[in-house]
Amino acid sequence: MTWSEWAATEAGTIHGAGRWRAPRDLDAAGPHGTITATGQRVVSYASNDYLGLTQHPTVVAAAHAALDRWGTGSGAARLIVGSRPVHSDLEAAIAEWRRAERAVLFPTGFAANLGVFEALASRDAFICSDELNHASIIDGTRLSRSETAIFPHRDLDALDALLGRARGRRAVVASDTVFSMDGDLADVDGLRAVCARHGALLVLDEAHAVLGPEVDAGDEDIVRVGTLSKTLGALGGFVAGPQRYTDLIVNRARSYIFTTASSPADSAAALAAIGVVRSPEGDALRTRLRSNIDALWRDHPSPIVPIICGEERAALDAAACLLEQGMLVPAIRPPTVAAGTSRLRIALSAAHTPEEVTALAAALRGLGLA
Numbered sequence: 001m002t003w004s005e006w007a008a009t010e011a012g013t014i015h016g017a018g019r020w021r022a023p024r025d026l027d028a029a030g031p032h033g034t035i036t037a038t039g040q041r042v043v044s045y046a047s048n049d050y051l052g053l054t055q056h057p058t059v060v061a062a063a064h065a066a067l068d069r070w071g072t073g074s075g076a077a078r079l080i081v082g083s084r085p086v087h088s089d090l091e092a093a094i095a096e097w098r099r100a101e102r103a104v105l106f107p108t109g110f111a112a113n114l115g116v117f118e119a120l121a122s123r124d125a126f127i128c129s130d131e132l133n134h135a136s137i138i139d140g141t142r143l144s145r146s147e148t149a150i151f152p153h154r155d156l157d158a159l160d161a162l163l164g165r166a167r168g169r170r171a172v173v174a175s176d177t178v179f180s181m182d183g184d185l186a187d188v189d190g191l192r193a194v195c196a197r198h199g200a201l202l203v204l205d206e207a208h209a210v211l212g213p214e215v216d217a218g219d220e221d222i223v224r225v226g227t228l229s230k231t232l233g234a235l236g237g238f239v240a241g242p243q244r245y246t247d248l249i250v251n252r253a254r255s256y257i258f259t260t261a262s263s264p265a266d267s268a269a270a271l272a273a274i275g276v277v278r279s280p281e282g283d284a285l286r287t288r289l290r291s292n293i294d295a296l297w298r299d300h301p302s303p304i305v306p307i308i309c310g311e312e313r314a315a316l317d318a319a320a321c322l323l324e325q326g327m328l329v330p331a332i333r334p335p336t337v338a339a340g341t342s343r344l345r346i347a348l349s350a351a352h353t354p355e356e357v358t359a360l361a362a363a364l365r366g367l368g369l370a
Helices: 003-016 057-070 078-082 085-097 109-120 135-144 156-163 188-198 243-252 264-277 280-296 312-324 354-366
Strands: 026-029 032-035 040-044 102-106 125-130 147-151 170-176 201-205 222-227 237-241 304-310 342-347
Touching: 026 040, 057 264, 085 102, 085 237, 085 264, 102 109, 102 243, 109 135, 109 170, 109 201, 109 222, 109 237, 109 243, 125 135, 125 156, 135 147, 135 170, 135 201, 147 156, 156 170, 156 188, 170 188, 188 201, 237 243, 264 280, 280 354, 304 312, 312 342, 312 354
Parallel strands: 125 147, 125 170, 170 201, 201 222
Antiparallel strands: 026 032, 032 040, 102 237, 222 237, 304 342
């Protein structure tokens, strides 16, 4: 079989399963935009811009100023000549914000997870990973080349039993704090207790933790991964924790060492966004986001609201019905989620108006989904 024949066969398999995907251009600023292919005006309920900071004037102005000072790109990796003052300023701000000794900046959150496991859990470690962890954690554990065991979602007893198999190896426990497809929370205190009992390093991915859970780790053996693209409305990732670990990451993580540094504009935007997040305005934005979540699903712990439809066709049909009403809510289906759990994944933002959330809730009720 030639490469062309192989590619055609593989594409045909995906088409035959009804799972072919392609990007859809949305000409948008914030939640409001136009689907380029059709010209339809829509409200998006799918963005990770939880506080609406991609459009905040202070954040945008900071990016403009960085462009004027440093240009569009950093031109090299951090350890060569790509490190700019804004990168170090951002790392210091992240460390203070996350109450950590030090932070290390990565171009993306995905790269941060690849780097943390390679640097801290390579070859001779034993990794325990929650079964619903993000793909970047899964790929990071695979690249580490260490034995990895998967424990049932949020099952601390199963995790405790797995850690008993470490047999003197360095043990690592990996978990999202907010799970990206279900919007539920890890039991962070429970994870900390199990890890302390077994002397395990705890790696927490806080990418979606705009409303918590808050983690005050101090000098514990806890390393936290986060993104700049969700709560902060920019682009990039970070690892925060005790300097004994962050220094190793700088010196061992290939996704840090061998990649061009984050663009100055993205880094400046994130730095400005941290200022907003930590201000009274940030408190007000989180309060508005909390109100929007409660209007759709009271007391749900995060902005990620899953509406389980079951079969793929049901999720696709529901998404199509919402789109006809000008509401963009993508269907999520295998292999992203398990078979039989296809869903609408709603991501709410402080940028949504109360009227927009009320309209979405009414549309879901009309489809028998709320």
